[in-house]
Structures are given as structure tokens and as C-alpha cells.
Amino acid sequence: MDLRHLILAVYSITALVEGVMIGDKMPRPSSSDACASLVALLPDDVHFPGSSEFAKDVLHYVESSVQNSTCSVEPQSVDDVGNVLKIIGEIGGHTSNANFSSTTGVQISMTAFDDVIYDSATSTVKIGTGQTWDTVYAKLEPLEINVVGGRIPGVGVGGLILGGGFSWITDQYGLSVDTVVTYDLVLPSGIFIQVNSTSDPDLFFGLKGGFNNFGIxxxxxxxxxxxxxxxxxxxxxxxxxxxxxxxxxxxxxxxxxxxxxxxxxxxxxxxxxxxxxxxxxxxxxxxxxxxxxxxxxxxxxxxxxxxxxxxxxxxxxxxxxxxxxxxxxxxxxxx
Known part of the structure; x- marks a missing residue:
């Protein structure tokens, strides 16, 4: 099977806003202020401690990474992601350590980004970052298509595809980042862009990319x-x-x-x-x-x-x- 696949990664995992007093100036907005603004923007998608949605949003692969944020938010679209980032202002990362993919500020959950769409005309797959690799494999198997993803259940798409990505088929097709053709990216400013080797080679190099094929x-x-x-x-x-x-x-x-x-x-x-x-x-x-x-x-x-x-x-x-x-x-x- 000759499969070249595309992973479009709208990437925003965590964000933190802390109240800080600087000299005689007014304090910066706190995470509570950010949560209040998010409620006004996305009233049905902001969750607080005590709710089942919040517990799901802050849950991580290992307990050492879990922190209770002030609130969590589940953007439903790229525009939502952009607006959330405009309010929050900072983006976090991915690891098992506290403060890397979790926060005491505002936790952004990308669970709504769960598309797995195969385009036979271009032999590409569009994969949303709000899911785990085992769910991606299950969605692609009826099509007899696979991707270079995580080696165990529960590994998230976003963190692996940006952090390198060792797979059971890496020796044949490279790391997960070697299989990326284009990223959909929401910048900290809230602006949405598509990043590939032509549109922005420096940023694409920072995110990594390539293409490959394999069986199942x-x-x-x-x-x-x-x-x-x-x-x-x-x-x-x-x-x-x-x-x-x-x-x-x-x-x-x-x-x-x-x-x-x-x-x-x-x-x-x-x-x-x-x-x-x-x-x-x-x-x-x-x-x-x-x-x-x-x-x-x-x-x-x-x-x-x-x-x-x-x-x-x-x-x-x-x-x-x-x-x-x-x-x-x-x-x-x-x-």
C-alpha cells in the first residue's frame, strides 16, 4: 500500500494566567479573570472543579502531571481556539511533569478535535489532535490504512507528533514527525495558519515533517x-x-x-x-x-x-x- 499521510495539528494544550503586581501598576489578569471571560465567550464549554467534564479535561496519562486548574475549556472550532488564546495569552507543552501539559491556570482540552479523514485522491489523512493514537488506528483499520503513531494506548496525538514520536514502525518509516505534510496551527496571537515546507519552512522545520507508507x-x-x-x-x-x-x-x-x-x-x-x-x-x-x-x-x-x-x-x-x-x-x- 502506498500511503502518504497528512496530519493537521491544531495544537494548544495548556495555558496559564497568573495575577502579578508590578510596582504601582494594576495587577495582570488572574486565571479567575480569564475563566470569567471564557464563560462569557463559551458558556457551554467552560468547566470548573467538581464537574465530570472538568475531571476529564485535567486527567493526564500519569498522575504526576495532573494539576487542578482554575477552570477548563473545550474549544469546538479553530475560531474558538484563537479566541481562547487571545484571552489567555500563553501556551504550554507536553510531558509527564506538572506545569508542562497541566496547569493551575486554565486547562485547554482539545477533545472536540477528533477528525480522522482519509483523502484517497491525495493519499493523505487529516488527524485532529484531541484524541489518542489507539482511537486513530481503530478508525483507519477498516480502510486498511495506518499511521506512524504511539506505541501504547492512551498516548495523545498532539504531544507525540510535535515531540518526535517513536512508533512500532519507526525503523521502516521514521518518527511521527517525519510523516507530517502540513500542520494547521493556531498561534499564541489567536491567528490560524497552515504550515508546510513551502509556506513557512523555518516554522515547519521547528514542527518537523515528511511523508511515508506502510501496511497494517x-x-x-x-x-x-x-x-x-x-x-x-x-x-x-x-x-x-x-x-x-x-x-x-x-x-x-x-x-x-x-x-x-x-x-x-x-x-x-x-x-x-x-x-x-x-x-x-x-x-x-x-x-x-x-x-x-x-x-x-x-x-x-x-x-x-x-x-x-x-x-x-x-x-x-x-x-x-x-x-x-x-x-x-x-x-x-x-x-
Whole structure:
């Protein structure tokens, strides 16, 4: 299948307005003032603590990022986004840390931006940023089309497509940002623009872009190992890192150290075709606690392997070290 796809990202995740007194000047508007102005502008789309809509709007993938904002707002159109930003004035970002994709000011929820529209004439897909990648996959699968998106359920479109975007098919087609042809963007000033390599190459470079094609039927799943098999699993992981040359084969190794008696190692194996590659044989030959490897579609692979849980109830702190190849000594250094 030859698919070149387009992701139009109307991107605005969080915003913060704080009241600040400067010398003898009047204080800047506070987040409460911003919420009052938003109610006047969008009375049906502004929500406050205590409502189910507010709870949904401020909920994040990990608890460490969740903050109770003064209010939340759900713009329904590009014009709404522009008007909201004119009132608020600042845009935030995406991560699991507090104050990056959450705020104590005004939380902007993009849930209304949930289009997934395939244009067969141009072989492009328009994707709204207010949804998660697993819902995007599910909408595209009846068309036998896929995109370079998140590796587990619950990962949002907007944050991944702007932050890089590792996918199960990245070795074949690049990062998520490498597949973007055009962005729809609302600037902090509230002005809506379309950004591509021709209209604004510098801004487009900052947001990133490109195009690619791929199929949809996959095989894979998870294998769990007892900690007693750590040396064997480390060796298999290192061998895969150094020796795998099949771009369709991908894996994630998770060291699950909970400290409450449920410690285990899990290898998440993925192959972008309905076959079982020899490159995984070393993992398959290690005695395992459980394994679930089969041919399934992309959405089924994500939901059965990682579970459907968006906004999982855990806290997270990350430290990243870029590594090209995993040696056994590096793998043995995990906590």
C-alpha cells in the first residue's frame, strides 16, 4: 500500500494566567479573570472543579502531571481556539511533569478535535489532535490504512507528533514527525495558519515533517520472565540491539521492579507482518512466566498487549540517556 499521510495539528494544550503586581501598576489578569471571560465567550464549554467534564479535561496519562486548574475549556472550532488564546495569552507543552501539559491556570482540552479523514485522491489523512493514537488506528483499520503513531494506548496525538514520536514502525518509516505534510496551527496571537515546507519552512522545520507508507497486519505480543532469567534476557536484548537488520521487527524491554513481590521482566515483541521472525527466537527459547504472541491487527496488538487503560493511575519521573546500542553491561545497570 502506498500511503502518504497528512496530519493537521491544531495544537494548544495548556495555558496559564497568573495575577502579578508590578510596582504601582494594576495587577495582570488572574486565571479567575480569564475563566470569567471564557464563560462569557463559551458558556457551554467552560468547566470548573467538581464537574465530570472538568475531571476529564485535567486527567493526564500519569498522575504526576495532573494539576487542578482554575477552570477548563473545550474549544469546538479553530475560531474558538484563537479566541481562547487571545484571552489567555500563553501556551504550554507536553510531558509527564506538572506545569508542562497541566496547569493551575486554565486547562485547554482539545477533545472536540477528533477528525480522522482519509483523502484517497491525495493519499493523505487529516488527524485532529484531541484524541489518542489507539482511537486513530481503530478508525483507519477498516480502510486498511495506518499511521506512524504511539506505541501504547492512551498516548495523545498532539504531544507525540510535535515531540518526535517513536512508533512500532519507526525503523521502516521514521518518527511521527517525519510523516507530517502540513500542520494547521493556531498561534499564541489567536491567528490560524497552515504550515508546510513551502509556506513557512523555518516554522515547519521547528514542527518537523515528511511523508511515508506502510501496511497494517502485524504479529507480536508480550513475554514475561522471572528475574532469575535476567542474564538470559539481557543477552537476548543486547543481541537484538546489535544484530537485528529487519526493520519490521521491533521490541521494548520493560524491567518491572515494584518492590512488592511482583517483579518481572517483560519483552514486548512486534513484527509488521503476519509471520514470526527468527530474530525473536532467542527470547522464545528462554523459559517464561507467560506469553501472548499471535497474529492480530494493530489496534488489537496495542489493546491486548498493553491494556486499554488511558490515563493510568501511576506517577512517573524520567531520566533519559540516548543509547545507540544496548550492551549487556548497560542492561545490567538498571535499578
Amino acid at each position: 497486519v502485524t504479529s507480536g505480543g508480550g513475554i514475561s520472565f522471572d528475574l532469575n532469567a535476567t542474564n538470559l534476557v539481557n543477552a537476548a536484548t543486547s543481541n537484538f540491539s546489535f544484530n537485528n537488520i529487519d526493520s519490521k521487527a521491533q521490541m521494548i524491554m520493560a524491567y518491572n521492579i515494584s518492590g512488592v513481590g511482583e517483579d518481572a521482566l517483560t519483552a514486548y515483541l512486534f513484527y509488521d507482518a503476519p509471520t514470526q521472525p527468527d530474530v525473536f527466537d532467542e527470547f522464545l527459547n528462554i523459559p517464561s512466566l507467560a506469553r501472548d504472541l499471535k497474529v492480530r491487527n494493530f489496534t488489537e496488538f496495542l489493546l491486548t498487549t498493553f491494556g486499554p487503560g488511558t490515563n493510568l493511575p501511576f506517577r512517573e519521573k524520567e531520566h533519559a540517556v540516548p543509547i545507540l546500542r544496548y550492551t549487556t553491561s548497560i542492561l545490567e545497570a538498571h535499578p
